[in-house]
Amino acid sequence: MTGRIAVGLDGSAESLAAAHWAAREALLHGVPLDLVHSEEWSSSRDISPVTSAEMRSQWAASLLRDTADELRERHPGLDVATRSLDERPAASLAAVAASADMLVLGSRGLGTLAGFVLGSVGMAVIHMTERPVVLVRAGEDAGAHAQGSHRHREVLVGVDTDTPCDALLAFAFEEASRRSCTLRAVHSWTLPPLAGYGAAYDPRVHAQLDLSARAALDDVLKPWRAAYPTVDVAAHTAVGRAAGQLLESGSEAGLIVVGRRIRRSSLGAHIGPVTHAVLHHAKAPVAVIAHA
Incomplete structure (x- = not known):
């Protein structure tokens, strides 16, 4: 710093x-x-x-x-x-x-x-x-x-439980700590193609997958909760597109935290589709955090 x-x-x-x-x-x-x-x-x-x-x-x-x-x-x-x-x-x-x-x-x-x-x-x-x-x-x-409102509205961060990003979570937890506000961690997941539609839909499968998603999110957040014990963390999982979940959950947030991968090559997109969508459609201020 x-x-x-x-x-x-x-x-x-x-x-x-x-x-x-x-x-x-x-x-x-x-x-x-x-x-x-x-x-x-x-x-x-x-x-x-x-x-x-x-x-x-x-x-x-x-x-x-x-x-x-x-x-x-x-x-x-x-x-x-x-x-x-x-x-x-x-x-x-x-x-x-x-x-x-x-x-x-x-x-x-x-x-x-x-x-x-x-x-x-x-x-x-x-x-x-x-x-x-x-x-x-x-x-x-x-x-x-x-x-x-700057101090007390919640901070929202999207979490990929498969490849969690320390830089993203460190920024989000630090901002929530300084503001003494709730940190809402959102993880989106999708149903398998054969389990999510029509007659193949099984609510028991849905519930089990949601339980697994919640457990994975809790595992990612556990060390950060220990490092920031005064931060109130609200963990949220839902089926759907990540960008849509962040935009819906962040409609009243004080800050939305998203990431972008650092690319050394001049070729290819530098901002992923989720961050791109949030940047263009969020109501709240958006923090973009670069990470490897």
């Missing part, structure tokens, strides 16, 4: 919500907050490069200053620093993330649906860093009661 939380700021409602979320998170961690604006200013085609750079530099400085002042006023005692970088946003934000405990970014809602549009910068940053990245949508900042 490096002892800082960073947030990318571009002036959008989503990035401002991310800044407020990150401020509350920094207070929970007891660490400073870095507000970072990153944009390559030398490529404007509307006005001369010099004028464009000067105007945008002034705008960025004002954005950073005003946001920092607002956060300090709302959260007395919060240590806030600001940085403006004249570089490509994805690369510079990934570099910032490398020296932070986590990077927080805003993400647009899907029109009338409550969810995310993960833009090219956000997707690229997730690919380029192995640090935790949290995506926050504009509606997450709920004004006066936001501090309480």
Whole structure:
């Protein structure tokens, strides 16, 4: 841990919500907050490069200053620093993330649906860093009661009992411990093809498989419960697609924790289908944890 939380700021409602979320998170961690604006200013085609750079530099400085002042006023005692970088946003934000405990970014809602549009910068940053990245949508900042909801709404994590991920569980348990909230661990499983449909369906088989799934989940969670004895853990198993279960269970969560595999090759997808679906459709902030 490096002892800082960073947030990318571009002036959008989503990035401002991310800044407020990150401020509350920094207070929970007891660490400073870095507000970072990153944009390559030398490529404007509307006005001369010099004028464009000067105007945008002034705008960025004002954005950073005003946001920092607002956060300090709302959260007395919060240590806030600001940085403006004249570089490509994805690369510079990934570099910032490398020296932070986590990077927080805003993400647009899907029109009338409550969810995310993960833009090219956000997707690229997730690919380029192995640090935790949290995506926050504009509606997450709920004004006066936001501090309480940030602290007490449950943390949700999806658990694959066949290949459990220590990095994912460590992050989820640590977040739940800091917030003094419930950690809901969700494991999804499927019925065998010949036992799940029509006349072949046997409720006794269903019950036995569910019992086995619960036992496997309890086995995975046992050492973590011992390491975090004050965390209230709610273990949940259900038949169905993992993404659907996480989205349903996380509709009122304070944070959903999902993972992505670190791939050294430039070929192939870097974000699996479950994480991809959760990123685009979750109502709650989503933390993406890179793991081997």
